[in-house]
Amino acid sequence: MSSRSVLSKLAAAATVAGLAVTLSACSASTGSGTASTDSDSALDRVTEAGVLIVGTEGTYKPFSYHEGGAGDLTGYDIDVVTAVAEKLDLELQFEETQWDGIFAGLEAGRFDIIANQVSINDEREEQYTLTEPYTVSPGALIVAKDNTDITSLEDLAGKTTAQSLTSNWYEVAETAGATVEGVEGWAQAVELLEQGRVDATVNDKLTFLDFLKQKPDAGIKIVAETEDPSRSAFALKKGSDDLADAINEALTELSEDGTLAEISEKYFGEDVSK
Incomplete structure (x- = not known):
């Protein structure tokens, strides 16, 4: 199904159900021309403007960044949202924003969606409209290549791991019985692991795949993965269900035609989209 037809079909369905306003409905404009009031239909606004405004960091490699610090905006999330916009026959406008202010920007109507590895959790599902996930990543138990003693989380009992003290992986390792050595992040954890100063580290699989790339x-x-993966989605302002439905349909098509797998392979060497 082509992009514009996806939007048209969903908008028509919403109208029949009495859930959408017409394309001539009023909207409050900013310089970008698509800022909304709560009574606006997000799908109608974006369709009428022909532009999807995307909030993203631009400093979060490999998801949203500038190659060499000064090149064009690129990354896994950027490629995925670009493919979605093409399916929906929309132009893209990126608004680069620091992570601590990105949700405030969404609430203020500075952009229509956030494309920045927004993890799905109960709190965010309550506060925002989230799409279906386009990234699925379990935690990974990582050891030295020559290690044969550790093959599961249960084997961490009595072993030493390197973990950031503020990450959820710290708790996973500690619960498994490991003695945790605190580090500042992934780079330091890998350094200690390769030097043989710790036995393992538990971290996000995407981080490992990017490093290996x-x-x-x-x-x-990697010798084991956690059972509950982290899932990341596009975040929209609460009530933007019709636009989220259009994006979900685009994501389904991109999954079925292999585009998401192709983008995943480009950045991670395997399909991380499902």
Whole structure:
């Protein structure tokens, strides 16, 4: 199904159900021309403007960043939202925003959606309209390549792991019985692991895959994954259900035609979209 037809079909369905206003409905404009009031239909606004305004960091490699710090905006999330916009026959406008202010920007109507690895959780589902996930990533138990003693989280009992003290992986490792050595982040954890100063680290699988993409000869490997993966979606202002439905239909098409898998392979070497 082509992009504009996706929007037209969903808008028509919403109108029949009495859930949408007409394309001539009033909207409050900003410089971008698509800021909304709560009574606006997000789908109608975006369709009428022909532009999808996207909030993103632009400093979050490999998801949203500038190559070399000064090139065009690129990354996994950028490629996915670009493919979605093409399906919906929409132009894209990016608004780069620091993470601590990105949800406030969404609430203020500065952009229509956030494309920045927004993890799905109960609190966000209550406060925002979230699409179906386009990234699915379990936690990974990572050890040195020559390690044969650790093959599961249960094997961490009595072992030492390197974890950021503010991450949820700290709790996973500690619950498994590991002695946790606090580190500032992934780079330091890998350094300690490769030096043999710790036995393992538990971290997000995407982080591992990105690292391996840059350093394919690294002496580390995944031996187990957690059961509950992290899922990331596009975030929209609460009540933007019709626009979220259009994006979900586009994501389904992109999954079925292999586009999401292709983008995943480009950045991570395997399909992380489902």
